[in-house]
Amino acid sequence: MPRRGENIYKRKDGRWEGRQLKTDGKYQYFYGKSYREVKERIKSYQENGKNITKKEIKALVTASSLFELWLDSEISKRVKPSTYESYYHCLKKYIIPFYISRDYNQITENSVLEFVKFMHDDDSISQSYKRKILTVYKTALREILNNTSDSPIILNHVKFPRTEQNEVQVFTMKEQCLIEKAVLSCPDKRTLGIVLCFYSGIRLGELCALKWSDFDFENGTLFISRTVSRTKNFSDKDNKTILLIGTPKSRTSSRKIPLPSFLIIILNEYYKIGGKDNCYFMTGSEIPIDPRAFQKLYKKILNKAGVTDRKFHAIRHTFATRALELNVDIKTISDILGHSSVSITMNIYAHSLMEQKKIAIDRFNNMHMASMEPGQFAVINPVKEVAFPSKTADS
Structure with missing residues (x-):
């Protein structure tokens, strides 16, 4: 079975697919009938010295290009066209422009917090769309960091704020x-x-x-x-x-x-x-x-x-x-x-x-009131304090 961050997965057509980053910053893809077959092909490719190390990645790619690569090579293959369009807009309009002049090294805890604040302070974006952007951002970061970072724990130290849930609109x-x-x-x-x-x-x-x-x-x-x-x-x-x-x-x-x-x-x-x-x-x-x-x-x-x-x-x-x-x-x-x-x-x-729960509790209230005799207060009397005698030497 594939391990987390291994870049090997089973396709919808039953075949297995894996990938390995090359020295030009692009991916080399491998296919096979089984997980083991793909893993062996990647291993052989790595042993021939054609793979790129994580440190080399930092010198070759920008942060924005990693988001571009993730969108084109990952998302385009595994989601529906309508979902891809949603991811595309979130990345192209908000996430990629934010990282456009930053190197890979600048994907840090501080830059993540900076982007979250940037989203929080933008009043032109609805709460529901902010949730969508941050969800896409978090998903992209987690996969990019898993694939390329020596320290994928960056996300572990960042708490993404909970945006307010808009109340659903209904017709009376x-x-x-x-x-x-x-x-x-x-x-x-x-x-x-x-x-x-x-x-x-x-x-x-x-x-x-x-x-x-x-x-x-x-x-x-x-x-x-x-x-x-x-x-x-x-x-x-x-x-x-x-x-x-x-x-x-x-x-x-x-x-x-x-x-x-x-x-x-x-x-x-x-x-x-x-x-x-x-x-x-x-x-x-x-x-x-x-x-x-x-x-x-x-x-x-x-x-x-x-x-x-x-x-x-x-x-x-x-x-x-x-x-x-x-x-x-x-x-x-x-x-x-x-x-x-x-x-x-x-x-x-x-x-x-919650409204239905209130209605249910009101029924308990009505049941209690109906059990009372006419003119009787339907309130439980509080227990009066009882004064206990103090202990003496004779007791």
């Missing part, structure tokens, strides 16, 4: 009703997707990727197996965007969701009119709707309903909040949302969970 029950009425009176039937999200909690990209074949009208369920996103095409010199259809966010995001009966009836009627299994639910064709285009449609519905503008993701938060209000257990909510762990669900909806 009244607002949700107004939105649903606006959808049902809208001639553009694509807006039915908004109601579907209110009662399933699916993400915007998952909604846009739905095909009619994903609906099981007999069992009243919906299967999520794809997502649509618009991302930059980094292979294009102008970095134009492209529409990508891929797998969901994580392994647990591929899931089967039960739908309420009223929605199944409406959807089934739409399907009978002209739905085809190989066509996308939102367009009726073999081409999915662009998430950005649907967001514009969503904003028109909010305007029509007279509801304050919120991000589309607020619908997902609203679904989870309604489920908590209906006493649905947190594990079930987490499964429906497709979170990779229950702890993620609990962290996001901590405020709503």
Whole structure:
């Protein structure tokens, strides 16, 4: 099995891949059918004197080039295009410019603390985006230092500040009703997707990727197996965007969701009119709707309903909040949302969970009050102090 920091890992195609830094500051890649085979090839390469020592790295590369190398050689291979774009922006706009004039030797505890302070003091960046930047920064540093540093303990001495968690935005029950009425009176039937999200909690990209074949009208369920996103095409010199259809966010995001009966009836009627299994639910064709285009449609519905503008993701938060209000257990909510762990669900909806706890305790209070006789104070009398006689010689 590969050891931490060894730069040998198993690829999705079943092969093993390893790498070794060369004297020009670039990596030499090795492939094999097994971990042992790759390790032997790297060892042979090192014995021929073609590898570079950690001390030599310091003289050959700048700090910013290490971040560039990490982005291009590591991240581009192991994450989805949309995630790569997110990492790309964090690194290119904030992290790499900070280190652009610094040598490798200047990746120190002080420089890390300096960057953290730089992030903390920048009021133009939202709290949620600061969290994302610092997460990318910490991940990049840990892997870069593991691969190249004589003292990877730099990070052990740095405490990254906890940025404040923004309170999730949700629609009130009244607002949700107004939105649903606006959808049902809208001639553009694509807006039915908004109601579907209110009662399933699916993400915007998952909604846009739905095909009619994903609906099981007999069992009243919906299967999520794809997502649509618009991302930059980094292979294009102008970095134009492209529409990508891929797998969901994580392994647990591929899931089967039960739908309420009223929605199944409406959807089934739409399907009978002209739905085809190989066509996308939102367009009726073999081409999915662009998430950005649907967001514009969503904003028109909010305007029509007279509801304050919120991000589309607020619908997902609203679904989870309604489920908590209906006493649905947190594990079930987490499964429906497709979170990779229950702890993620609990962290996001901590405020709503506290409200539910207060309601539960109020029920105990009501039970106690109901057990009291009319006119009796429902308060436990405090224990009076008892004066104990002092000990005497005769006692």
